[in-house]
Amino acid sequence: MTNNIEQKEVKLTAKDFITDQDVRWCPGCGDYSILAQTQRILPELGIPKEKIVWISGIGCSSRFPYYMNTYGFHTIHGRAAAIATGVKLANPDLSVWVATGDGDLLSIGGNHFIHTCRKNIDLKILLFNNRIYGLTKGQYSPTSEKGKVTKSTPYGSIDYPFNPVTLALGSEASFVARSIDRDPKHLQTVLKRAAGHKGTAFIEIYQNCNIFNDGAYSLMTEKETKDDNVLVLEHGRPMVFGKNKDKGIIIDGTTPKVVSVGEGGTHSINDLLVHNESDTSVVLSYMLGQMSNSPEFPTPIGIFRQIFKPTYNDDMENQIKSIQGKRGTGDLEKFLFSGNTWEVR
Amino acid sequence: MTNNIEQKEVKLTAKDFITDQDVRWCPGCGDYSILAQTQRILPELGIPKEKIVWISGIGCSSRFPYYMNTYGFHTIHGRAAAIATGVKLANPDLSVWVATGDGDLLSIGGNHFIHTCRKNIDLKILLFNNRIYGLTKGQYSPTSEKGKVTKSTPYGSIDYPFNPVTLALGSEASFVARSIDRDPKHLQTVLKRAAGHKGTAFIEIYQNCNIFNDGAYSLMTEKETKDDNVLVLEHGRPMVFGKNKDKGIIIDGTTPKVVSVGEGGTHSINDLLVHNESDTSVVLSYMLGQMSNSPEFPTPIGIFRQIFKPTYNDDMENQIKSIQGKRGTGDLEKFLFSGNTWEVR
Amino acid sequence: MAKKKEIKNLSEATIRFAGDSGDGMQLTGTQFSDTTALFGNDLITLPDYPAEIRAPAGTLYGVSGFQLHFSSSDIHTPGDHPDVLVAMNPAALKINLKDLNPGATIIVNTDSFDNKNLKLANYAENPLDNDSLLGFNVIQVPITTLTSKSLEDSPLSNKEITRCKNFFALGMMYWIYGRPIEPTLSWIETKFAKKPEIIDANSKVLKAGYFFGETTEVFSTRFVIEPANLPKGVYRNVSGNEATAYGFVAASVRTGLPLFLGSYPITPASDILHELSKFKNFGIKTFQAEDEISGITSAIGASFAGNLAITTTSGPGLALKSEAIGLAVMTELPLVIVNVQRGGPSTGLPTKTEQADLLQSVYGRNGESPVPVIAASTPSDCFYMAIEASRIATKYMTPVILLTDGYLANGSEPWKIPHVDELPDIRVTQHTDKEGFYPYNRNEVLARPWVKPGTPELEHRIGGLEKNNIYGNVSYDPDNHEFMVRLRAQKVQQIENDIPELEVQHEQTGELLVMGWGGTFGAITEAVIRARRQGLKVSQAHLKYLNPFPKNTEKVLKSFKTVLIPELNLGQLTKLLRSEYLVPVQSLTKIKGLPFKASEIEKKILSILGGENN
């Protein structure tokens, strides 16, 4: 791990991260799985419980901190990323996590989100994307598909959705990933990778809201359809998918295409695009991000991009240290009595 | 032109768009040129003056509407896009333009910007990007280069800048372009193309603030350097640049590269990437957008992307019409007295 | 065969349905209300639900309730204490018991009183087995079992069958209060049109519940509550949020302006957005914005473009809109901001009611930024106040804040439907005349001209910087600024000439005036009636205009020895009145997220006037 958060021999288990509060989500809600996977991976990070902070906004998903036995702050709608930024800058020793919803992060909180990504603040942002406003009982969200009938759009919505992955890439995020509530193993892997990233780590998690938007991701979670509709990204591996691993992605000029591979296929596995998380040109990750919006392509999950660049918080600490090195640590008395002063005797 | 704004035989000249207010920008400010070019192209659109509305936020650039003899609204900081959205939705017959700065649109106004792009609201957004806060006297902005020394960053800023073009692309904008205050012809062309676009048309205009950030774009505007540092995008044309047209862009896998072309060059002009504004995969435009952030590449100007998809405002009108078609125009008396009513006699 | 049941005539009844958030109590309550309204009673409802969507079954915080007061005469509150409580599980019993008076009837679903649910409700012992319910008339019904039995042949899954049990409870209650089941049967048919098995199941269970009352020995008494003697006319049942939405539709029709709503969902205001989004055939545009700021600023844009523009929200959203309201003040654009107040501060108690945004509404902006503030007093009054807010906004070219609250928004009452042509004529003519046009030239009520962009030759620019008088150009002139600040204040103040005087009910002078504002109207009215029945001389007035106050307010206040101001806050109207009129009014406050009970105000009246219950 590349984090500068203190790591020591701490023997924690998932149970240590459970609070005494009853979990109040609807039975069957995808949030339960995200909570469980997170509680499972946290002990493995070797970070003492008291060094972990969970920040959230408002929404069903934003109740998350109440159920996580670390420091936690359930703030106001849309502001989680900005508040988490303050926490991290003020106290860079902490491992700071954000739990947020598609309304919270992308609707009212959109500005803080893109600026956090841009600044590369060392936060782990978990987007519980259920493509609906859960807590306010079912209005469409900025990730809802066009035409969606909801309480506020009885005749169907007329908005195009955001693609959170390309929005994060367009905002220069250094770690961009996606996973699914219903794939616990994958989700755990991605969460661990995010934990290890130094910089803004953004994970879009497809989350089922069984009350107001049930089955939003069934194509990607149901046994019969998921293999043909999900492309699992693996660094350095060719992009193969399909029930029989018989489909793949190639690039033609600047345009990606789905082709058949293997026996009877038009292409060999060697023709396929090979995933490269750290492609600095960002073109590959952007192309993969775009695929999620399209019916012709499988939806990629995994890590779209991980690049390394100094974090805002490290730069802030380093700038202070370097100035203190040059000018000495501030002495208020000396400062006040220096410069254009005069004495009245 | 594809707009559904009324066009009639109106004989207007640039002068018709000048107001009786003194222009109050600093002498030498790049805003003067943007105003002049805009006043030059507006008469050519064939739109009656009274059908044009200019909306701005707060900033030096946002004083624009006072100098433009159309309907105009100098609003509050960051909200121009949201207010313009209301204008356009309420009255889709109007041609609605937004004049805004890098602080106004991308700092405080970032959320409205990305949502406007996402919804494809039929607005023309002119970003006066001087990479500085002018009106508040010189703090760095979200487009300032890292390390910039300003009033609020006496030891240099530690923020990475936004790339407005990729941010707009990441937000699914349907028209994305860039031009420069000091290249009047190019600016006029781009403005006219934006005017003709149906949907959110975003133009980043490099603008010199000679008081607080003088020379920010000199590489791209000074005679000696500009040819080697600017790539003029033209639809269907290979990407050539350089004083002697001796450099070009190719793509290698998913990575763009600068090569030498022509006599003595490593590549022929036929090897070069050909610009395609309407590449639906958006990968090409995103790649070009990325180039602007990089020292190895020339900075592209021109139209990165123009695709066609229904606008939010058209969908809104059509939805209303279709419902009125099916259910008849609303009759309040009838509505109130229908449903679960009872009579007390 | 069942014994002949006793029939008892009552003038009124208060009942409460309570159960899990997933038990459908809101639906059950709404059905009972609609049927009762159709039956002809006067009624008032009080839904009360948790902030969680569907909290885990059986928990105390997951309890959802719906209270209903209905009567054969005019009533004003949802009732202080239920006569009948339907408790679908132990948690519902636990939470609601404290609101019952001794002698009340409790119908419990015994099937849910198992160990697990008792534990979840923190019951050490089963309250049905000890004497903790002594003094209540407890009726034990195995509702779940009976529901399952009545659906033995149904193709539905067990889970689906169990979900029908609220209709059994509803059926029983219909029988007890002698209501027809037909309206609900036909509602079921429309609602589940695409799912015939569900229609079948729900209808069967509803009937089973009804017949259970009829045929078993469990209920010995039926109650009759005659239709109320309401004024003649056609009625419908409306909630405050519905009435608000309809009011704006009416305002659109009556002003002749297209309606634009820019809004971001927030409890308890979202239903106004939901409701208005159904009115597409009226040409109404609803824009679900990315946040509250975009909600109001898009509306400001629409107003600039010539629409009747509104934005709807609740407390935290109003805070976010503060800066933009200032822009509407400076640019003098008409705009209605609806604030459905909820429990604060901060996120507070989002699903509960409160009146604590009054001072924010009057003062919560930078600079001297006067805005008219008005408030609705009953669910149906929301309709008229939405029209009134639109009238003031467009006539005076000003933003107007309309306050309602969670209680009014979700509560409902029968509403005598007005004819559209009887509504105020508030037609708006936008300015088109070039002659003498200046953007900040004013008419006789100090309103500046409203020009719709698109109007030839009237191109002009406005903005948030101080403007010079008449011409509207940017002006930094010190004297002009002072002039304009005072002018804007005067523009709002003079609206006092154009609003009804404050009316006093009962004696016009005397010992005690109880004066409220907003959603406390019903409770105050009822309390005053009760006190007067006891022979006390107490008068009542209700402020619907909070800024400016009606012209005679001072006179009214000074006509009584004591003025009592009940408010669901720490005394915000009290503060305004003291400051405005230097009168030492008395404040009665409650900040529990719940409306006043009439008895709470009655008690205070008695204590002031030295009544018996003192």
Place this chain on the structure above:
Amino acid sequence: MAKKKEIKNLSEATIRFAGDSGDGMQLTGTQFSDTTALFGNDLITLPDYPAEIRAPAGTLYGVSGFQLHFSSSDIHTPGDHPDVLVAMNPAALKINLKDLNPGATIIVNTDSFDNKNLKLANYAENPLDNDSLLGFNVIQVPITTLTSKSLEDSPLSNKEITRCKNFFALGMMYWIYGRPIEPTLSWIETKFAKKPEIIDANSKVLKAGYFFGETTEVFSTRFVIEPANLPKGVYRNVSGNEATAYGFVAASVRTGLPLFLGSYPITPASDILHELSKFKNFGIKTFQAEDEISGITSAIGASFAGNLAITTTSGPGLALKSEAIGLAVMTELPLVIVNVQRGGPSTGLPTKTEQADLLQSVYGRNGESPVPVIAASTPSDCFYMAIEASRIATKYMTPVILLTDGYLANGSEPWKIPHVDELPDIRVTQHTDKEGFYPYNRNEVLARPWVKPGTPELEHRIGGLEKNNIYGNVSYDPDNHEFMVRLRAQKVQQIENDIPELEVQHEQTGELLVMGWGGTFGAITEAVIRARRQGLKVSQAHLKYLNPFPKNTEKVLKSFKTVLIPELNLGQLTKLLRSEYLVPVQSLTKIKGLPFKASEIEKKILSILGGENN
């Protein structure tokens, strides 16, 4: 050879430099101030600049001014009317003439009185050529020409040379008032260290101006203003924004907490951000946020993380922060919000001063959301009030609003520098003890424990929903809500026990008390002194605590027959006092974007007390 000049002793003088925004008037004024401070006079400054950055040369709206009042005794205002006006062009003359009393001296740069500039200033005729300046002592100096002449050998371009002309004016004024030129010479050397030609040019021109006074016949008189008899000590000149910044540095040192500032630039508050961003060697973190909401919420995050957290803004920014302040109220986190008030409403007059955000500060949030509000009264007082705000915030675990204004922020005065160890001891110890720890358990001043994340075994969660008492878990319980709302109110109210009583200057009871708050202190003090010199019995008090008020406020108010409240708004403190104490105070208001002149208040005092000037 020049005649021997007359020398006149004065006790005080008021001068004003005025010219184009590009003429360097702010710099000239600041230099004169700094030198005058070093010289030992008491002084107060009033910069006044346009909203445009560098409006086109010669225009009326492009005029920038800097006024300075200096004296051999204690003074309190920047002066009502300049004795000397330096007008660099016709526009500057036009704009400023109305502020001069007859007999005042006007030094004009005749070079700029050409047709073009006269026209830009809307002068039909050259005022130097007709008798429009009759009664003034007009001194015509071809400043531009003389500047060019003194730089004949300079390598600088013509444009650059012309730009030095403000130093000529400064030199003349130094001569007239007998100030040393050395401080400015050495300032020039530091400032332009990298540009020796500029050092050379500016120094030459400064000297040329000085010698011009000495050698020519133009000035017949020199003035001597002896150093003021200020208390012993070391002094520096500070503006309010500087003092505010230094105050927070001191608060960081004295609390022992790292300082975090989250802020978004806005006039006139930006300089606090600029200033604090220089203090990196104190470990101070300044975060220029993407907007005001991120400014305050990042600060709330930093406070949660254990820092001394602040956010700085002006009116419209405060409006945007309203919702988040409510979060700090509910979560009881320490936070200081500095609001440097400017002209409103909306964008209003961004570079001008006003006091119209008081009610917004006290009431501008949803729900019952009490916040302590305090205000600084002079530029140097900003230092102490920043410390006081930090003390209250950390001791009581509450957000605190500190009000200053554009006049205090940009104005400056000599400040007797305190020693750091004499500053209040406000050391903060964060909670680390597991024993009996609950997040909403309270100490004797009702503050909840502040635990820095990272502290082992004290992991806990807080948030914006209502919390139950002591444990801090989410609670929808009605009684708990009422309890907590009242507790939060009480927590803020009891701060009255921990702040100084309101002090009355002069008689403690009597006819008239003039009471102000914030930046009007100087003007009120001066007015009261003047009235008393005329034999009138008038007392003065100044409120630095606006919520809660000092405990003896009511007593003080009721000790005077009349209480006059001068405010730069429509009477906001007046409203608060009337509401709180039911006292009929008189309001004196001014809303011109400018501070009070002492004479304006004096006149009102005389009119109330029936003085001569009535």
